[in-house]
Amino acid sequence: MRPSRPERCIRRLVAATPVPVPDDSTRFDLLHPDTALPYRINAASAWIWTNLEEETDAETLAGRLAGAFGIGPDAAAEGLAAFVERMSALGFVAADDGSPEARLRARYLGLLKSALANLLYPEHELRIELLEREGPQPDLARRLRDIRYSNAEQFEALVAHKRDGRNWRQRATRFSHTMIGLKRLQNLEYCAQRVFADGVPGDFLEAGVCQGGGAIFLRGLQVAHGEGERRTWLADSFEGLPEPSLEQDRGYDFHEAVQPWLAAGLEAVKDNFRTYDLLSDAVRFLPGWFADTLPGAPVERLAILRIDADLYLSTKQALDALYDKVEPGGFVVVDDYHAFPPCRAAVDEFRAGRGIAEPITRIDWTGIFWRKR
Numbered sequence: 001m002r003p004s005r006p007e008r009c010i011r012r013l014v015a016a017t018p019v020p021v022p023d024d025s026t027r028f029d030l031l032h033p034d035t036a037l038p039y040r041i042n043a044a045s046a047w048i049w050t051n052l053e054e055e056t057d058a059e060t061l062a063g064r065l066a067g068a069f070g071i072g073p074d075a076a077a078e079g080l081a082a083f084v085e086r087m088s089a090l091g092f093v094a095a096d097d098g099s100p101e102a103r104l105r106a107r108y109l110g111l112l113k114s115a116l117a118n119l120l121y122p123e124h125e126l127r128i129e130l131l132e133r134e135g136p137q138p139d140l141a142r143r144l145r146d147i148r149y150s151n152a153e154q155f156e157a158l159v160a161h162k163r164d165g166r167n168w169r170q171r172a173t174r175f176s177h178t179m180i181g182l183k184r185l186q187n188l189e190y191c192a193q194r195v196f197a198d199g200v201p202g203d204f205l206e207a208g209v210c211q212g213g214g215a216i217f218l219r220g221l222q223v224a225h226g227e228g229e230r231r232t233w234l235a236d237s238f239e240g241l242p243e244p245s246l247e248q249d250r251g252y253d254f255h256e257a258v259q260p261w262l263a264a265g266l267e268a269v270k271d272n273f274r275t276y277d278l279l280s281d282a283v284r285f286l287p288g289w290f291a292d293t294l295p296g297a298p299v300e301r302l303a304i305l306r307i308d309a310d311l312y313l314s315t316k317q318a319l320d321a322l323y324d325k326v327e328p329g330g331f332v333v334v335d336d337y338h339a340f341p342p343c344r345a346a347v348d349e350f351r352a353g354r355g356i357a358e359p360i361t362r363i364d365w366t367g368i369f370w371r372k373r
């Protein structure tokens with residue numbers, strides 16, 4: 001049985017310090033270290049954040065919160081739960097039941113995220129950059145060996161780009177199984193946890209998979225939570241983006257000849273799933289252009305729909321074909337909303353056309369999600 005909320009453990013996922021808002025002693029900004037996006041929080045939330053340690057028992061923390069702010073224990077527990085819920089959605093904190101199984105799952109998923117974003121061996125990327133830039137040279141072996149220390153500033157910048165899923169020098173796309181960065185991966189973890197905890201039925205689907213990393217993580221979440229009977233669907237041309245064909249997408253040409261790193265073949269993606277031991281019959285592929293594959297796709301119900309296809313037309317096609325399959329309580333996640341105006345236009349038009357009032361939550365510098373009522 002799932003323990004009630006006050007029995008849960010809370011973990012802070014990122015290191016950040018609340019900064020007081022000028023001229024308002026009751027408000028603080030919590031800056032995400034990877035994205036520098038501020039999240040405004042009140043004094044009690046800032047207190048909770050500061051008092052969160054590696055593993056904190058929610059009941060004890062609520063008791064201390066009640067004492068610190070002179071509020072009743074129920075109000076403190078409720079406030080704490082609401083804060084954890086919001087910050088979990090944004091990838092700042094995680095809550096679990098504190099069991100050894102949950103600890104182990106969190107460690108597996110943490111390792112999986114790092115592996116998918118290529119944060120286990122990031123030095124290799126800097127080594128390749130050096131070779132591309134400067135070519136063979138005397139003392140090469142030593143320079144490559146020590147690159148993390150001899151080029152410490154570049155190394156830190158590279159890791160920050162990869163954690164953040166920023167594509168400067170194509171650092172997000174070239175050598176990682178996913179380009180979506182840790183915060184958007186963390187958001188998927190949050191969505192999956194809510195879906196499982198609340199018993200929302202349905203499969204997970206990613207439209208726009210590239211090398212498959214985001215979808216591999218979706219499958220990893222299902223398996224790690226004992227929900228492996230759900231399916232994970234991957235929709236992609238497996239030959240990159242289409243050339244822009246609509247006025248709305250003019251100027252956003254990412255097709256294979258222009259952006260070869262955005263085109264991963266079907267076999268390569270399957271091999272990537274095999275690398276993580278996550279390929280099975282429950283992983284289903286929809287190869288081809290969305291216009292051809294999505295309208296008649298044999299997908300019945302979705303608990304998570306993740307759209308990561310950059311363009312207006314591709315985003316629109318995915319929403320038109322799949323939104324009605326998302327169950328109440330399910331999540332719609334859009335990767336490129338803030339990065340690419342055409343994607344944003346497709347989402348805004350769709351939501352306006354359907355009268356969708358569920359609030360949009362920003363995940364990081366680009367991604368957003370909403371939960372369907």
Ligand SMILES: C[S@@+](CC[C@H](N)C(=O)[O-])C[C@H]1O[C@@H](n2cnc3c(N)ncnc32)[C@H](O)[C@@H]1O
Pocket residue numbers: 177178179180206207208209210211212213214215235236237238239240241242262263264288289290291308309310311313314
């Ligand atoms: C930015 S990449 C996806 C990144 C991926 N989600 C990850 O985890 O790294 C965009 C993908 O969308 C696919 N795509 C975009 N529009 C498409 C369309 N209309 N039909 C099929 N695939 C499309 C491209 O082939 C490409 O693989």
